[in-house]
Every structure is written in C-alpha cells, then in structure tokens.
Amino acid sequence: MTRPAHIRDKAVDPVRKAARDVLRAVRERDSYANLVLPKLLRERGITGRDAALATELAYGTCRATGVLDAIIASAAGRAVDEIDGPVLDVLRLGAYQLLRTRIGAHAAVSTSVDLIRSEAGQGPAGFCNAVLRKISQRDEELWTDELAPSMADDVVGHLAFRYAHPRWIAQVFADALAGPDGGVRAGELQSALAADDERPIVHLAARPGLISAEELALATGGEVGAFSPYCVYLPGGDPGKLDAVRDGMAGVQDEGSQLVARAVTVAPLEGDDTGRWLDLCAGPGGKAAMMGALAEIDAAALDAVEPSEHRAELVRTSVKGLPVTVHVADGRDSGLSTGYDRVLVDAPCTGLGSLRRRPEARWRRTPSDVPELVALQRQLLVAALELVRPGGVVVYSTCSPHPAETVGVVESVVADGLARTLDARPLVPVDDLGDGPYVQLWPHVHGTDAMFLAALTRP
Numbered sequence: 182m183t184r185p186a187h188i189r190d191k192a193v194d195p196v197r198k199a200a201r202d203v204l205r206a207v208r209e210r211d212s213y214a215n216l217v218l219p220k221l222l223r224e225r226g227i228t229g230r231d232a233a234l235a236t237e238l239a240y241g242t243c244r245a246t247g248v249l250d251a252i253i254a255s256a257a258g259r260a261v262d263e264i265d266g267p268v269l270d271v272l273r274l275g276a277y278q279l280l281r282t283r284i285g286a287h288a289a290v291s292t293s294v295d296l297i298r299s300e301a302g303q304g305p306a307g308f309c310n311a312v313l314r315k316i317s318q319r320d321e322e323l324w325t326d327e328l329a330p331s332m333a334d335d336v337v338g339h340l341a342f343r344y345a346h347p348r349w350i351a352q353v354f355a356d357a358l359a360g361p362d363g364g365v366r367a368g369e370l371q372s373a374l375a376a377d378d379e380r381p382i383v384h385l386a387a388r389p390g391l392i393s394a395e396e397l398a399l400a401t402g403g404e405v406g407a408f409s410p411y412c413v414y415l416p417g418g419d420p421g422k423l424d425a426v427r428d429g430m431a432g433v434q435d436e437g438s439q440l441v442a443r444a445v446t447v448a449p450l451e452g453d454d455t456g457r458w459l460d461l462c463a464g465p466g467g468k469a470a471m472m473g474a475l476a477e478i479d480a481a482a483l484d485a486v487e488p489s490e491h492r493a494e495l496v497r498t499s500v501k502g503l504p505v506t507v508h509v510a511d512g513r514d515s516g517l518s519t520g521y522d523r524v525l526v527d528a529p530c531t532g533l534g535s536l537r538r539r540p541e542a543r544w545r546r547t548p549s550d551v552p553e554l555v556a557l558q559r560q561l562l563v564a565a566l567e568l569v570r571p572g573g574v575v576v577y578s579t580c581s582p583h584p585a586e587t588v589g590v591v592e593s594v595v596a597d598g599l600a601r602t603l604d605a606r607p608l609v610p611v612d613d614l615g616d617g618p619y620v621q622l623w624p625h626v627h628g629t630d631a632m633f634l635a636a637l638t639r640p
C-alpha cells in the first residue's frame with residue numbers, strides 16, 4: 182500500500198535522495214554526474230558535510246557501477262537488467278554504502294528501503310531490503326573472492342573487478358604499461374587501477390603572467406604542484422567559489438594538461454619562433470587559455486580551432502583578453518594557411534586517461550569507440566603536419582593511454598614518411614619518463630590524468 186505524501190516525504194533522507202537522483206539522470210538520460218550534482222545541490226540548498234556525503238555517494242556509486250551490479254545480480258538471483266531502473270538505482274546506492282563506505286549496515290539498508298518505499302511502495306521496498314541484507318553479509322573482499330576471476334587464472338580480470346574497471350579498460354592499461362618496447366611500468370597494473378579508482382583532488386592552473394602558483398596557493402589554501410610551474414593542488418571545497426577562479430586568474434585544469442600546453446610553448450624549433458601558434462582541437466579551451474597566456478608573454482598569437490559552435494564559445498570565454506583567435510572549423514580542413522611554428526593536436530579520444538574525473542565514463546565507453554577515433558586522430562595529425570612549417574613542432578596529445586590512440590597513431594604517420602619524432606621528455610619537467618621518445622603520465626606515478634604526448638616535426 183502506498184503511503185500518503187506527507188508520510189512518504191518525511192522518511193526520505195535528502196542526501197541519499199540527491200545521490201539517487203544523480204544516478205537516475207545518469208541511467209535514464211546519459212547525463213554527466215559531475216554536471217548534474219552541483220546544480221542539484223545548489224537548487225536544494227544542500228551544503229557542507231551533507232554536500233560532501235552526497236558527492237561521495239553519487240560519484241562513488243557511478244565509479245563502481247559494474248562491480249556493484251555483479252554483486253546485486255548475485256544477491257538478487259537475477260540479472261540487473263531484469264530489475265526496474267528506479268529500484269536498481271537505489272540498490273546500487275545501498276550496495277555502495279555497504280561495501281565501500283564506513284556507513285553502518287543498518288543506516289545503509291534502512292535509508293535505501295525508505296527511498297524505494299516512498300516512490301514504489303511496500304513490494305519493491307521488501308525486495309530492496311532482502312537484497313541489501315544479503316549483500317551486507319559479506320564485505321567487498323569476500324564478494325570479490327566469490328565473483329571475480331582468481332589472480333592465478335586471470336590477473337587482469339581480477340584486478341579489473343577489484344578496482345571497478347571494465348575488463349577491456351584494465352587490459353588497455355596493462356598494454357599501455359607494458360609499453361611499445363617492453364615498458365618500464367609493466368607490473369604496475371594494480372597501482373594504476375587503484376589510483377584510477379580514487380577520487381582525485383582538484384588541480385588549479387595559475388594564469389601565467391597574472392599570478393604565480395605560490396600566490397595562488399596562498400590565496401586558496403592549496404599546495405604548489407609537483408611538476409607544472411603553474412599548478413596548485415586544492416585540498417577540498419568548490420573551486421567555482423574561489424575569487425581567483427571567478428576573476429580569471431586561475432582555472433581548473435589537471436596538471437598533466439598544463440604540462441602538455443606548456444610543452445608546446447617550450448619545444449625547441451629550428452629557426453626563429455615567428456609567433457604563429459595553433460591549437461587544432463581547442464574546445465573547451467583549457468590548453469588554449471594556458472597557451473594564450475604564454476603567447477602573450479612571448480609576443481606570439483594563437484589560432485584556436487574547434488568545430489562545435491557551443492565548444493568554440495567556451496573557448497572564447499576561456500581566452501578572453503588573450504591574443505587568441507577562435508575559428509569554428511574542422512581541424513582536418515581548417516582553411517588556415519600553413520607556416521605555424523608550434524601546433525598542438527589535443528585530439529578527441531576515448532578519455533580513458535581521465536576516468537577518475539568523470540565518474541560514470543568507464544561504464545559508457547566501449548572498445549567499438551576506438552577505431553573511429555583513431556581514424557580521426559590520424560587525419561588531424563596529418564593536417565597539423567601540413568600546417569606546421571619545416572623546423573616547427575607538432576605536439577600530439579591524448580587524455581588516453583590506449584596504445585592505438587597514442588603510439589599507434591604517431592607511428593602510422595611516421596611510417597608513411599609524414600613526420601619524424603622528437604624526444605618529448607625534455608619538454609616536460611618530470612623525471613622517470615622511461616626510454617622515450619614519448620611521454621606517458623600516470624595517476625599512480627604522477628598524480629595527473631594519464632596524458633600521452635609526442636613531439637613531431639616534418640621530415
């Protein structure tokens with residue numbers, strides 16, 4: 182029997198309800214959790230510790246979805262696609278609390294049952310209660326022992342389950358860590374997946390020429406970054422509320438991305454830098470803003486290309502006041518004239534290197550996304566090589582460590598005689614980058630997203 186509205190609403194915890202509503206938007210509308218949640222918290226006046234808990238529950242549940250589903254299916258005795266969506270959202274939220282937080286079992290189960298009952302009535306609430314109680318009988322370790330392949334049979338499959346990644350992505354990480362020539366990081370899969378399963382801290386980029394990283398750290402209570410001279414690590418809080426961010430003195434940008442943008446501007450050239458710089462895939466404009474600020478200091482000018490009008494508008498906003506011209510065009514056929522000294526191709530990619538910053542992304546991507554992206558990446562790189570002058574430099578980067586998107590694209594262009602690789606390691610102030618000539622950053626080693634970069638020139 183469904184209860185009257187005033188009783189229904191009373192029982193529901195607003196923090197869990199907010200997290201549940203995010204999960205629902207992700208499942209029903211393919212929304213991005215990190216766009217939905219902040220808006221929802223603002224609208225409902227959820228702040229402080231409650232906001233932190235809602236964030237942990239929503240993002241944590243999104244990150245762990247595939248593993249939670251395997252456990253729910255086992256406990257429920259049926260596949261998750263046979264469970265009603267709204268009930269599944271709450272089961273995921275409850276299972277996450279039971280397995281991956283310190284919230285007591287009683288609170289995790291009862292708040293979940295309340296959520297279901299308020300919406301769907303007593304029957305589904307009873308089902309939810311039974312499934313969550315069954316899940317609560319074991320911890321995550323025991324469920325992993327029960328449901329994951331053993332380390333002896335399948336290391337990658339086991340670690341994928343343990344650290345909540347789809348198996349194919351864990352395999353991509355393993356391949357990338359092994360590297361094209363035997364790899365210095367083979368054997369680091371467990372650390373890599375563990376770091377990718379953590380919620381990352383926010384990185385700020387101090388706008389070069391306006392504020393130093395030290396000043397920004399003082400102003401925000403943050404800590405100066407380890408590698409990028411512009412980076413500040415922010416321990417917590419909403420970066421959108423910081424004066425420095427509101428005033429355009431700083432932006433939110435992963436330290437790895439800062440290093441890529443900077444690398445383009447410090448790469449040695451043959452001949453003088455004539456000040457013609459290009460960002461061929463600019464939206465939403467994080468790297469264009471960094472390169473534009475450095476261009477201003479070096480008396481250079483940056484052209485920024487982006488085919489999507491909406492994203493081009495984001496670039497215009499982020500480069501306001503800088504010597505940057507935004508072009509709405511396809512980078513493969515931009516209409517720009519050749520002769521650039523420095524070109525960045527920050528190619529559209531699977532984003533497998535920044536999964537930790539986009540909670541639901543790992544469960545949405547599929548291996549079938551890769552070939553089309555690789556074809557586009559290659560075409561963009563070829564276009565960049567036509568736009569750069571002889572002796573100029575093209576930096577090719579992806580926020581993905583997938584070997585097909587990184588080394589595969591670069592080496593296919595080199596094999597066709599269209600480019601020669603340069604050693605990218607001296608462009609990045611990071612030790613321990615292996616044998617080169619490429620740079621592959623990793624969350625578990627550098628605390629950055631898994632950015633790849635290669636430096637190329639015309640042969």
Ligand SMILES: C[S@@+](CC[C@H](N)C(=O)[O-])C[C@H]1O[C@@H](n2cnc3c(N)ncnc32)[C@H](O)[C@@H]1O
Pocket residue numbers: 438461462463464465466467468469486487488489492510511512513527528529530561580
């Ligand atoms: C990885 S993002 C670039 C991120 C950006 N450099 C930054 O730091 O903010 C790739 C961008 O390439 C754009 N893109 C997609 N197809 C493109 C094409 N054919 N030519 C140029 N850019 C393209 C996407 O719209 C997206 O904005």
